[in-house]
Amino acid sequence: MRLSASKVTRLWPILALLTAVACEPPAGPAGMGELQINAVVNSPTVSTLAVTVTAADLSDPFVFNFELVNGTATGTITVPAGGRRTITVRAYDVSGIETHEGQVLVNIRPGPNPAVRITLRPLNGQQPIVIVLGSFTVTVAPPAATLFVGQTLQLAATVTDVEGTVVGGTGDVVWASDAPAVATVAAGLVTAHLEGAARIVASFGGVAAAAQITVRGVSVLIVHADPGFTPEAQLLATGRFSRVDLFDARAGTPTLATLRPYDVVLAYTNFFPSDATALGDVLADYVDGGGGLVLSTYAFSTAGIRGRITTSSYSPFIIAGTNDVSGTLSVLVPGDPVFAGVNLGAFSYFHNSQFAHPGLTAGATLLATDGAGTNMIARSSSSRIIGFNFYPGTAVAGNNQELYKLLANALVSVR
DSSP states (O other), rough: SSSSSSSOOOOOOOOOEOOBBBBBOOOOSOOOOEEEEEEOOOOEEEEEEEEEEEOOOSSSSSEEEEBTTTTTTEEEEEOEEEEEEEEEEEETTTTBBEEEEEEEEEESSSSOOEEEEEEEEEEESSOOEEEEOOOOOEEEESEEEEEEOOOEOOOOEEEEEETTOOOGGGGGGGGSSSTTTEEEEEEEEEOOOOOOOEEEEEEEETTEEEEEEEEEEEEEEEEOTTTTOHHHHHHHTTTTOOOOEEEESSSSSOOOOTTTSEEEEEEEEEOSSOOOHHHHHHHHHHHHTEEEEETTTTTSSOOOOSOOOOOOOTEEEEEEEBOOSSSSSSSSOOOTTGTTTTTTTOOOOOOOOOOBBOOOTTTTTTEOSSSSSSSSEEOTTSEEEEOOSSOOOSSSOOOOOOHHHHHHHHHHHHH
């Protein structure tokens, strides 16, 4: 059928969604059902939908035309409630030529109606349109969450009709973020980018629900024995952290009260700390309280950190001898979040003869070596500690931004 011409011979695959929301009828023997039409059509050719309602007890058909605006058609139809109503939906292209057609026989009751699916068959062998009519409720789980920058979360949308029946085809759920600079979403997978708040909205058939996402930057305390060369600027440049503060372990040992406010701690040395054993003990207390820790070079070397944190109950690395490393990186677990977004082909790091050649603690996961037998990155069995056998300071040449991306990932992943 054509609005003003004959049928066309070319179609594009279309995905449409049509919802009908029945409202309370006015007083009368049968009442009138009001249906809110919402259609999302993914096609460069379709411009109009025509909906016709007929029945034996209706002297004339009810016909409604809906123009697509940005691929969406919305509007309201009002028809008498009653049995054996034939609803016919036709799609037309920009020339008014019919492209798809389908119908369903339903009983329209006063008030909301259960969901009904209609398949519009193509008139030239292309893909059909699946259309859903009904009154829906959309729920999103979880309804709220707090993420750290760089973290992801999979949301789930459930669509039910007025009888509580889950409606199939929820691949047609449309996801969007009202603050994409803060958090984006694709197929329900939320990725946190910047500190702030975002509403992640799932819509289906003109009905929507949202999850409230709060994004936090990770707070970091760098406990170091490397004054003047700490990498706070490099870490802040990654955009992953809300604050990066410093504590010079050459001048004293931080208390647990000093460590507790921070999500994660980076601990490393280049000179001797004031009390290597006390430092390791308080770091162990911090991890016991739920803190995340990255131990970095030269923590495992001569001028390193000692105490409980270096025992097999905590550190993924066992302190051993020192020597130079190869200068390369061989990744053993590429799917670990430590390596996300790091250009390993461009990765570069400083190294010298004081680098540790640590053993691996039982139960720890070795993530990378130098390709020549030296352990470089490992995660503890609790996942709260990462051994990072790289010197993160800025006093030397060789460390590039890819190293600091790797370090940022390690810090975020243990928080």
